[in-house]
Amino acid sequence: MENIISRHRNLTVLAVVLFAQVLGLAFQVHKTTSRGADRLIRVWAVSAMTPFEKAVVHTTSWAADAWNGYFYLRNVSRQNQQLREEIQRLRLEQVRMAEDARQARRLQVLLGFKEQFISQTLPAQVISTTGSEFSRGIYIDKGARDGIKPDMPVITADGIVGKVLRVYPTSALVLEISDPSSGAGVILEKSRLQGILKGSAGGGTSVANIMADEKAEPGERVLTSGGDRVYPKGMMVGTVSKVTSAGTFLNVEVKPAARLDRLEEVLVITKVVEMAPDASELSGPARAIDILTERLPSVPAPNPADKSAVPPTTAELAAREKQAAREAAAAAAAAKPEAGTSAAPKPNPPVPAMQGAGEGARGTPTKPAVKKPAPPRPAERTNPSTKEPPR
């Protein structure tokens, strides 16, 4: 036996090394979490690589910033002009969207919706990749010391990137949405179809679990649905690029909005707050019609105890007019002897029918014109000008 082993020493060593690795592999696959020796190896390897990667990335960034900021200033003036025009356009768009947002939040208040708000983010720089085509992930220069934790979503201004998978002291591994083992709950914006965004071996992304009898069209935007409890709802994921039928389900290919192959800086969402929209937050720029509504007089509700507040009938009005005429005639007859010495007095005008209906009806606002945050119009308000057309 010993003779055989020594004769085939090289093959024996190969078999031992392979067996040891297969054993280690089986041990890792059996475990669900990375806490043992593999964790130690990863920490050592990543900690050894990270300082060099950080140094290279920060040096190149500094050099690029210096070059672009101080030396290469060609076309800056034209770019400046273009950006100004872009700002003007975005301002107009912002006004329109702010109004839509306020209306949406009013509806959310009414319906008792709960929203997820991104309350805290941490910018991070991409320092490296995993270096493997079979593992689509990136390393960022923020880690446990910066408050990064597993499962935190990572985004850019364009869309979602992935989620934090492993955290090291000064860096973290982010699993991109294009990795075959990743998954994100998404919803198609127009058709409202929900599914799971999965990565593929080729680096593409597609939405799974959409039945073949549903309809999705290329160009439709794909947003996060919030159902995975990782990504906040409503974040941009990408656009549908191709739809094919694959048996029972549709294969909806998605082009990610974020450039996953050219990431330099990302945002890690470190805190997400779930809360219902507060009605007091809805006070924004008041519309003219709302201000007018508040200032216009209105008829208060009738008080049953106050008889004067009850409007008289037509018969009562006629009787009152006759009575007034008789009193005027009597007064004129009584004053006839002195008619030559003084001007004839004018008859008292008839008592206005609504005089007793309240002082408030005479131009005095019934309540101060304090703008409240757009509550639903009170039912008792009767001024027809206050009625808004339904939106």
Added chain:
Amino acid sequence: MPAPHASRQQIEVYRFSVPAAFGLPLLALLLQAFLPVRAPFFAIFDLPLLITIYFAVGRRNQITGLLTGGIIGLLQDSLTHQPIGLYGIAKTVVGYAASSLGVKLDVDNPGTRLLMTFGFYLSHQAIYFGVARGLAGEALSWRWGHEVIGGAANALLALVLFVVLDKFRQRA
């Protein structure tokens, strides 16, 4: 014992200085992880594999070759999110095979280097794929076109890279 048809140059055994033996694999791992950030097309290359092949055929020692491949593979594994050992197993086998081949072939010939790297790349990918699917249960799919293109790209890079690495080797 060298093959009968091998010339003296073919059986030349090389060694590498300690800084080169440790520094070159680490530099390869560093570049492999860093360069795709700036140049996404670089992800198709496998620098650690090329270093494994070069060291194995240069030293012409099967045990050294498999150990070099195994260590480089395990380090590469530790940077990914997948179980440690996938690259380790693949590169262990490639290191052993490359050192075995180095005993029998003129590995300084550009044509040999081209074909050898192409073949080892495909073997490496096939072993990785088989182990990842079969043992680790990873959801991978084999893409012939992509792997052939990758093999060709790595073989071309090896032509240039091996000439550069030749400057670090010393006759044993």
